[in-house]
Structure formats: C-alpha cells, structure tokens
Amino acid sequence: MSRSRQAALLARHLSETAGARVELAFDSGAWWMVSWADGPTVEGMHELVDAALAGPRYAEMRDRKIDYVRSPSDRAWAARAIASRRDGTLARAVADGAAKSSDTHELYALLRHIATLVQTTAYPERADVPEDEPDIQELLAAGTRLHPRTGRSTRSEHDMARALFVAERAPAGYSPPRLTVVPVPEKR
Template identity: 40%
Template sequence: MGDRSIRGFGLGQELTRIAGIEVAFVVDGIAAWGVEWVDGPTVDGMRAHVDAVRAGRGGFAPADHRLAFRRRQSPRAWAARAVAAEREGRLAGAVVAGAALRRGHPAGEAWGEGGLTAEEHALIDYVRVLFEVTGDPDRADRVEDEVGISRLLLEGAGSVDAMARVLVGGLGAERVRLRVVRGGPGR
C-alpha cells in the first residue's frame, strides 16, 4: 500500500477523529509508514486505535511491522508533567538520584554538553519518562496546576532546557539545590 493509498483511504483522518488529536501518516522508508502525533494517547494507546481502525476496515491498513509510532512532546506537556511531579513531591528525589547517577557514570562528563547541569539533565530525563506513560500529558492533573504550568512555560519561554533551569534554579525546587549542596547523593 503506497503513501497515496494511505491518504486516499483516510487513515490519518480516521485516527485523528478517534484519538481527538492531529495524527499524521508519513512515508517512513520503503513499504513502511510512520504514525506521528504530539502529546495525546501513549504509544500503546495509539496502537490500540490503529488496531480498531484496522478491525473496522477488515484488516485493510498497514501491518504492525510496517508502522513506526512517533509521539512527540510539546513544551506544555513537559511543564504539566514537571509541575504534577513537583506537587506530588516526587521531583526532588528523582533529580537528586538522576544527577548522582550521571556524576558516577563514566560518560558523566560528556553529559554536561549543552550547558546543562547534571540536575537539569536528570530532571529532563525524569519528566520524559513521566510523559511516556501518561495519556494526554499536556492536561493539568489538577486545576491548581495551571498556575505553575503557565508560569513555567512563561519563565522558560517554552524551551524544555530553559524550563529545567527554572525548576532546578528556583520554581519550588529549592529542595533539590539544598539537598545537593548539603551533600545529598552524588556529592
């Protein structure tokens, strides 16, 4: 099935309708396709949507082995996951542990590229893991999270690296800095 036939049969539009977000089918090499979307359902959730479309079409859709699922993260989703983790008290410990792991790893020096600290890298990594397991990660878990999400997006100018710097440097993350400076794990 070629790129035109996927578009002609409206698989992307059907998935967009089912998932409630923009879903694109793109050519991904010879006889393979990519399913791409931002935020929305997890990869497993999107696979289930593709299976539902395939079943509704009598199997007429690309086979699983010909599909590459690519879910991208918006800055808002990153901010929403970070704010929720901070509110739940999970962020500081994860950052301290992740930074200690980075410092103790033989490739630790190479991870300092881009001007980010070990704590900032650990924060980015941790929030990415939260994103991977959360459906609709751009939505605030609680109404009161909206203030923190908006503030983080504004102060970080929508950049994940900048938002990580803001969090590690001050937005409710003083505990992270204090634990590291006072000899927390990795020091």
C-alpha cells in the first residue's frame, strides 16, 4: 500500500480515535504534518500517533518525521475564556500577568492567558459545563464585526478579549455583565 494511502487511513483512524477531525498531509522529504483544531493536546496526539504506528497497519509511516499543529479556533478561545471567567482564574491571571511586567497591559495578559489555556486543554472547543454555552455564544457574537464597506463578518480574539475585559471591569452587582465590544473609532 502506498505511503499516501496509509497516511489517509492513519488520518481517518486518528479522527475516529480522537473524536475530532484530524488531517495528515505531506510536507516535504520525510516530513508529514498532523493538524487538528479541537481534540487532544499536542502531547495527547503524539500518544495517539505513537500507538497507531506501533501496530502493523501503518508500517510505511513509521520512518516518517511528523510535525504536530493544533490550530486554535475562535470557538476554542471563547470556550476557554468563559470557563476561566466562571472558575475565577481569569481575573487573577490577568492581574498576575500585568503585575509581572510594568509594560504589559492587562488586555495582553488576558490574551496570553487564554492562548495558553487553548493550547494546554484537551478538546478546548467544548464547554466545560452546559451552563457556559450561552456565554460562549455571546462572547463569539461580541467578537464579530461587520466590515462597513464589504459587509463581511469577521471575528477576532482581540475583540472577544476587549469584551471580556470590559465585562470584568463592570461595576459589582451585575450578574453577569453583557459581553459587548467597545467600539474603536475607525481610522480614515
């Protein structure tokens, strides 16, 4: 069986095993790339690949070098942000991150904290508890803008972070504050 065919079968096996879409693509020379968005961490995917390659089914792939790339999604970012907000680690991480360096704005500490959670959490797109789902959807909506000229919608982690930042700074007594983006004046 050709190496390309084995790679396709391995990708299908990994998708089934991980419960998430996994792609395996030829890069160059002996290099192949495993990529996925939601699913195990990079270490977890290494374990799945190693287990699959240990058996006889994918023998042609054993001598290949494999890179692992888990691409973060907007959904993963929002789910990790809401989970961190709910469990109380968001505010503490932002304060700690900004305190470590006097030139780090709290907004960037928030972005860094959520990016770390996305990379270190298995299945980051999934809500930790069902009650998080409405807030995840609200945060995704808060991070979505319509381009004034093209009418296309875009979503950005920075807009979601600003919405979270504003919500976290809201006066006490709101339960929970609406997640809305503070408009930034357009440059002309």
